[in-house]
Amino acid sequence: MDTGRLEQTALVLTNVRLSPVAVLLELRLPEMAAAARPGQFVMLANRRSYLRRPLAICGVNHDRRSLSVAMEAKGAGTRDLMELAHGDRITVLGPLGRGWRFSDFDAVIAVGGGTGVYALPTLLEAAQAARQNTICVLGFRERSRLVLEDRFRAAADTLLLVSELGGLDVTGNVLDGLRALDPRLLQRHAPERTLVACCGPAPMMRAVADWAAQQGFACQVSLEERMACGFGVCRTCACRVRTDDGWTYERVCHEGPVFDAADVIWEEDGDACEA
Amino acid sequence: MDTGRLEQTALVLTNVRLSPVAVLLELRLPEMAAAARPGQFVMLANRRSYLRRPLAICGVNHDRRSLSVAMEAKGAGTRDLMELAHGDRITVLGPLGRGWRFSDFDAVIAVGGGTGVYALPTLLEAAQAARQNTICVLGFRERSRLVLEDRFRAAADTLLLVSELGGLDVTGNVLDGLRALDPRLLQRHAPERTLVACCGPAPMMRAVADWAAQQGFACQVSLEERMACGFGVCRTCACRVRTDDGWTYERVCHEGPVFDAADVIWEEDGDACEA
Amino acid sequence: MLAKPDLTTAVAGLTLPNPIIPASGCAGYGREFARHFELRLLGGLAAKALSLEPRRGNPPPRVAEAASGMLNAVGLQNPGWDLWVRDELPWMLEQGVTLIQNIVGHQVDDYVELARRLDTTAVDVIEINLSCPNVADGMSFGAEPAGVETVTAAVRAVTSKPLWVKLTPQTASIAATAAAAARAGADAVSLINTIPAMVIDVESRRPVLRNNTGGLSGPAIRPVALRMVNEVYRSVAIPIVGIGGIETVEDVVAFLLAGASAVQIGTAALIHPTRPVDLVSDLADWCRDHGVARVSDLIGALELW
Amino acid sequence: MLAKPDLTTAVAGLTLPNPIIPASGCAGYGREFARHFELRLLGGLAAKALSLEPRRGNPPPRVAEAASGMLNAVGLQNPGWDLWVRDELPWMLEQGVTLIQNIVGHQVDDYVELARRLDTTAVDVIEINLSCPNVADGMSFGAEPAGVETVTAAVRAVTSKPLWVKLTPQTASIAATAAAAARAGADAVSLINTIPAMVIDVESRRPVLRNNTGGLSGPAIRPVALRMVNEVYRSVAIPIVGIGGIETVEDVVAFLLAGASAVQIGTAALIHPTRPVDLVSDLADWCRDHGVARVSDLIGALELW
Numbered sequence A, B: 001m002d003t004g005r006l007e008q009t010a011l012v013l014t015n016v017r018l019s020p021v022a023v024l025l026e027l028r029l030p031e032m033a034a035a036a037r038p039g040q041f042v043m044l045a046n047r048r049s050y051l052r053r054p055l056a057i058c059g060v061n062h063d064r065r066s067l068s069v070a071m072e073a074k075g076a077g078t079r080d081l082m083e084l085a086h087g088d089r090i091t092v093l094g095p096l097g098r099g100w101r102f103s104d105f106d107a108v109i110a111v112g113g114g115t116g117v118y119a120l121p122t123l124l125e126a127a128q129a130a131r132q133n134t135i136c137v138l139g140f141r142e143r144s145r146l147v148l149e150d151r152f153r154a155a156a157d158t159l160l161l162v163s164e165l166g167g168l169d170v171t172g173n174v175l176d177g178l179r180a181l182d183p184r185l186l187q188r189h190a191p192e193r194t195l196v197a198c199c200g201p202a203p204m205m206r207a208v209a210d211w212a213a214q215q216g217f218a219c220q221v222s223l224e225e226r227m228a229c230g231f232g233v234c235r236t237c238a239c240r241v242r243t244d245d246g247w248t249y250e251r252v253c254h255e256g257p258v259f260d261a262a263d264v265i266w267e268e269d270g271d272a273c274e275a
Numbered sequence C, D: 001m002l003a004k005p006d007l008t009t010a011v012a013g014l015t016l017p018n019p020i021i022p023a024s025g026c027a028g029y030g031r032e033f034a035r036h037f038e039l040r041l042l043g044g045l046a047a048k049a050l051s052l053e054p055r056r057g058n059p060p061p062r063v064a065e066a067a068s069g070m071l072n073a074v075g076l077q078n079p080g081w082d083l084w085v086r087d088e089l090p091w092m093l094e095q096g097v098t099l100i101q102n103i104v105g106h107q108v109d110d111y112v113e114l115a116r117r118l119d120t121t122a123v124d125v126i127e128i129n130l131s132c133p134n135v136a137d138g139m140s141f142g143a144e145p146a147g148v149e150t151v152t153a154a155v156r157a158v159t160s161k162p163l164w165v166k167l168t169p170q171t172a173s174i175a176a177t178a179a180a181a182a183r184a185g186a187d188a189v190s191l192i193n194t195i196p197a198m199v200i201d202v203e204s205r206r207p208v209l210r211n212n213t214g215g216l217s218g219p220a221i222r223p224v225a226l227r228m229v230n231e232v233y234r235s236v237a238i239p240i241v242g243i244g245g246i247e248t249v250e251d252v253v254a255f256l257l258a259g260a261s262a263v264q265i266g267t268a269a270l271i272h273p274t275r276p277v278d279l280v281s282d283l284a285d286w287c288r289d290h291g292v293a294r295v296s297d298l299i300g301a302l303e304l305w
Ligand SMILES: Cc1cc2nc3c(=O)[nH]c(=O)nc-3n(C[C@H](O)[C@H](O)[C@H](O)COP(=O)(O)OP(=O)(O)OC[C@H]3O[C@@H](n4cnc5c(N)ncnc54)[C@H](O)[C@@H]3O)c2cc1C
Pocket: A041, A049, A051, A052, A053, A054, A055, A056, A057, A058, A069, A070, A071, A072, A073, A074, A075, A076, A077, A078, A079, A115, A118, A119, A223, A224, A225, A226, A227, A257, D064, D065
């Protein structure tokens, strides 16, 4: 039996704007902060929606016994969460899911796009603390959307910022960014000792997984799917995963959100294998 | 066609505690404040309930273009309203219903109990402004529940405070209060030129109406009933009213909330006339 | 600047200026709304249920609060034919709004007699409310296809006016009851009526409503209504008037996409009195923003997976 | 200090330690809850639907947000009999909780075969889910009394275990389907299952759910469920397990008053994982505060007007 209760009441400590479209909420949650592992997520109640909203754990501060989540406005739920202010209280489920499996690697290449970048800082920080080589490639639509630059710069030995509209290190998509990395950087370790950890829109994750496969790197992706419970009971958060004899639906919230890219059957492939 | 829109957005100006169990909210509502008549009410949206909540207009401040409502916590709706603070905004329907018809009288005896007292200050103030003789008898459970004493004292030529548990002018119920009034006060005007205006729990209103009838006074009562719309379309707020050939259901929100007591068929009488 | 979108919609040959209609029982006979906006701006007005004899309705409380909705048990209070003809009809006809008169009865003959009389008036549409309990078996006329077919055919025989049959969701298959209405000659089906429900006050151990049960309406029932509209749209060739929990312009569009040719606004109009007329302009804006030239292009445009 | 209230309740001879049961599909096979509280504290556990063959379930999205509720279209994903017997049943039996196994089928024979096999296990109760579409006519087995009677009687013939029949609200008369279950030998009826519903994304013009439709659950359906429980309680002599939107102890009490002998907690447990076990202690407190010595005294104690 877990010691901590899955459902906790969080005090909102701060609400900081990260970009014109994103905010970071710091929540006092002592037990969850202590238990959280990189790549896990939380489910946040809000005042406008019936279901909770899943958000990656973007940071943990042990001194302040807090964890933080970052988000962009999508619909009513995120809009409401973004309005929370110091002193407000919300209930949270967490920490949830199975995060990044990074301990067996010498190098971690974290690749993120859009709101997917928020799943990466805790990974890079943990990998750095474990003396792994850390490389990070992040894609933003435009320069003004760049977030958490200081934290990424501190945690990544190499940080490459990519923007579709220009104004950052590389103009293009994250794949252009990966291709722009110094090849020597990528060859410092045996390919199977290098993990590509990717979170972002599905087409991006698929392309990055293909690139990783070409390089002989291991690759993990953090998937998103609509969730009712977030802790494994309802089976709504289905994603197709390869099995020995075909495929099955696994739970993004429970077996994931981080999956080995090789196991994932992407939507386009998936249509082919529908019953 | 009415000029003002029935639905307005109000800015909460103040939230003042009147007693350990009651608060007064002052709402900036220029058009409603200008249009409101004594005995009318408003319907207030809140964040916890689907339907609005009906509350008597307890005061109007033309300089501040505001009106005020006062309430006690009953369920989720009133509890939420009582938490509103300066700067909050809520939407309000009003002014609603047909209020007190007091202009044809020389004296007004306002009788209130419980939250019913909030329907009386605007009546007493208007009657006083019209140079009518104003008498007021208010019942509270205990001394600590006494509210708005200054306003009642200012607007009533005679104010008698009654408490069930003692500590005020008379110990007992409002009927004991009425009986304790100096008979000469009641006889200054022709009985048919005296209006008893009563708002409170139904049994109290019924008893007061009987007393008024004995004295030969006119009597009006302000009824409460569960309401969906408050402006007359849904027919949910039914109360039994005598007609020439029997009785009919009228709308508390539209034909009322103030009815001639003689027309009202009280619940106990009502059971007898059920179809 | 984009051209003004065409909001007109046709329901079985009857063209409405736009698809927004206050729902029966949530608009009275239009007088209260008319104090705040011109009724002719609406697609139509579904007037409160009318019965042959006056009905006092149920004793109060007649309303109970529910999660994202409410229960009502008004009991079809109405003045009855004679007073309606004298006091309400002339006024309604003056308003220049398409007039949809909802009717109720305890037995088939009640519906027939009302329809026969309405046929001689200038009312535009007869909407028959089949949620009423049938005196014969206590179940509503709308619960089974046979009941729907009987009442619809009987009414159809006495009127050439557009006939809308309003269905109850409390049935095994809304497609089957809608098909029954179509077979019997209905011009359209209005769906859905409220869902029978109960709220209990645990302190007094009594139902909140004096009538014990009442009809659930509001956003709580919206996904059920939307599914029923689409179910009927896909299986029965009859125009649909969509009803149930519609609050916003997105809700209106969702019902049109699902297959409704027009929609009715009930509970939302009780809470926001000008919502019906506001939705007319919201819909024009939505169409403009989305490059939709004709509202009718939205009808049934849902793409199923 | 008042005595500890007696929370036990009997459902057709089977005594449960208290009336609180996580609902089928909202508790998996109990493993996830068991990480946070002991299952034996519950009145029972209604395990996720089981079919003969494994079912992958529907493609995602499988959940959509609704006003005061949600839609799900999981598609009865489950490992099928063989893996269930091997991987889930032994673990569940170790938990010391009354085990209610929910079963589903595409045809009557599926239910019968499952019941026959379950009869040989130590499962405490068989709950048959009649909301599944019948391969023969596409309607759910539970939509009409005849379908309910056929499945129930066939299952009854092969098992002597307590048999609960879970009814769908999408029917003309829940009293009629409950009566059919009673006639065919059911020990209790569980009601209600979700209400078929649809949510549409107006931007993409598609249903949110990949399955197009899904079942509405949560507080939105609570007043409908409560009415159905009371309707059955008043007209059919069969114990009732009440389900639908139960969130708080007041909701639990309302269902008991309406006539339920026990209740199931579905959606609320998805949002508040310890809610089922919290409700057990809340119910003890409520009884103490209200001077109720035995929970069973509340059953059917509603006073109608
Ligand atoms: C494991 C996980 C981690 C995530 N981490 C982050 C993060 O760190 N920062 C961030 O900004 N966003 C993150 N998301 C996406 C975020 O959950 C959605 O943007 C959010 O739920 C949208 O809710 P809404 O009410 O604003 O939008 P609406 O569109 O109104 O939501 C309607 C429903 O769809 C669901 N939904 C909509 N979009 C998504 C989505 N992309 N993924 C899952 N469910 C969705 C909602 O949860 C809700 O149930 C994450 C999603 C998952 C599954």
